[in-house]
Amino acid sequence: MLFRRKIRSLRRIPCPCFAGKHPLSSVAAADAAEELVSDSGGWDPKSCSRDILALSNLELGLYLSCRSNSNVVAEKGVLKQKEMVSCPRWSEQDPMLARLEVCHALAKEGRLRQMRKILRQMLGDEGTSSSLLCELLCTNFKDWDSNSIVWDMLANVYARLEMIHDALFVLSKMAALDMQASISTYDRLLFNLRHTEIAWDLYEEIKSSGVSYSEYTFKILIDGLCKQGRLQHAISFFQTERGNKEFNRCIVTFNSLMAGVCNAGFVEIARSLLSLSFKYGFLPNKHSYTTLIHGLCLAGYVDEALELSEYMQTDGIELDVVIYNILINGYRLLGLMSEIWKLIRMMIQHGLQPDLVTYTILITGLCEGGNVDEGLKMRKEMLSRGFKLNIVTYSVLVNALCRKGHINEVEGLLGEMKEIGLDMDLVAYSILINGYCKLGEIEKALQVCQTMCSKRIMANSFVHGGILSSLCKNGSVPEANWYLENLAATGQTLNIILYNIVIDGYAKIGDVEGAVTLYEQIIRSNITPSVVTYNSLIYGFCKIGELNIAKSFLRKIELHELVPTVVTYTILINGFCGAGDTDSILELLDEMIGKSIMPNRITYSVIIKALCKHGRVREAIDILKNMEIMGIGADEITYNTLIQGFHELRNVNMAFYLHDKMLQHSLMPTPITYNLLINALCLNGEVDRAERFLLSLLERGVRLRKFAYTTIIKAQCAKAMPDRAIILFDKIAIHKQNDHKSLAAFQAMVVKSCLIALGIYE
């Protein structure tokens, strides 16, 4: 401690030996000295003099020697250094040479970390070129003992600084001088180059050099292949190398392959890999199990993951918080909150406490289930237990609140983050930008974009996606297209989702030409379209009534080796419903079920709509019953569609029967439900009943749209009962008296609708 303080104070005093000669060196020396001391765990005069001696006449040694006085340094060391002070070898000529000599001295002592630090400073701060350094090393240190260690570290540091060309240059010089690079330097470079073919040239070099592989060498290569999506290559590489003795030591490599296979969505392969691990000569460790448990959970096989975790325990490996979190997250992905609580109880029973990640998963699950308030409560619980939320937890909450449109609470959380000094990251920014875009706050979204850029965080496709969607939804599809072109022109890699957003924008406004133009552009630039691309195109063609062209795209999906989804078929069925083509609908329905693409509530709602349109309400009701039997819950829109059907037929009783059924199924009737019911009553001449129904709704605090009010008032006017309308008007006004704005709007509306009903106003 004492020495560290001393060094710190030294840093501010110019070194008398070098006064005015090389200002950088005193800083470097102080830094190096500090590291020396912290490494040795404190200051001791004996090791100091040893260090000074070991470091020879390098700057550090000189600096320390002229600064240390008799009460610290052993006599011998001081004496030696005093001699050296009088005749510095390199320092006066070239500080770079002096530092390289430091490196040699450190290398000789085996103090590689300190050497690395000095080299990093030389390369990082001063941007020294590799050719100059190689030249210096060649001419001045040729036969020094530790020469190859210094060369190797030079390549290593270039690789660490991601200065790949320099690193490769140093390696080539080393080869010419017949020096062997270390495996850790090779590993670094392999890591940097893992997404390129050069990695494989380097691997060949490693093989032929005869240097021993590290436990990471193969892992890096396998990771690289997996991340590039070259799973086949990864597996065949694994197969060819696994005879290799050194390869088989590396359980990390095996784990890496399992992770890659899982991430590519082939859990089954990962599963068989683990069961074959013994045959391959690998002994699975905790990480192997964790990887497969994670893979199983992501694929939705949480029960099997749980079984595996139990098996793992019989293998003597205990569950930890990470594995619990993985399992908990698995249930979250399946939307099974009840199972999550069971697991949390279980982990507590086993003496493990939920951590920040556990809480974050919980909050995410609650928010996804629509219980943002519960999520906020959970946040309070975290705080009361002494947890500090991190950026991930905040992001989850901000995202949920944006989706709910609770902009004030979003601003509150943002203020809180600022207060505690939590930095936003790329994901947090993209959530916020998307949120503001969805809420129509484009100005704010752009402001956030600017803040993000000023922090040198580059916008990515998530951010651009938000901007593109909001442009499309605001009727600026050509502008969205222009934005997309600009992204491409500035060399950004555009992914299929960005194209899909704009294609869908065109499709929604019925501009199939615009949509197809973009689609052709995708094909030309060798970007693989996704099912969503085709779904949007099909939507566009259905919208303009070109059903045959729409159907031809269904075949194109299969040509591109993609699989149509329930959305594809639903869009098409909806198209044929509009045309009243029952045969085609049934044909499509059979076709999808034949492919095990099961219709969902939206598909059935579409079919119900078609049946209702042709007055075939009985069949529509049969479908509703079948949905119940199949466990496909109808939602508000399904019921509204049916109620609409009975409304057209003036069947008030069935309409109300369906309304009651909604309530039985805990579905909140929507303003549209009420409009339909009130209108049905009025058309049926039951204006009094409509009035009573409306008032009962108002008493229950149900919010209605103006259509509901005008319908009744118009009906009363039409029945030449304007006095009744006025009484009703007063009753409604009472319910709205606390809301002046709404009352004023209501009054204006009623006056207008009365005038229209009485034929006075157009």
Add this chain to the structure above:
DNA sequence: ATAGGGTTAG
């Protein structure tokens, strides 16, 4: 090693 973000259908 585990947690957060974007596109399509009624």
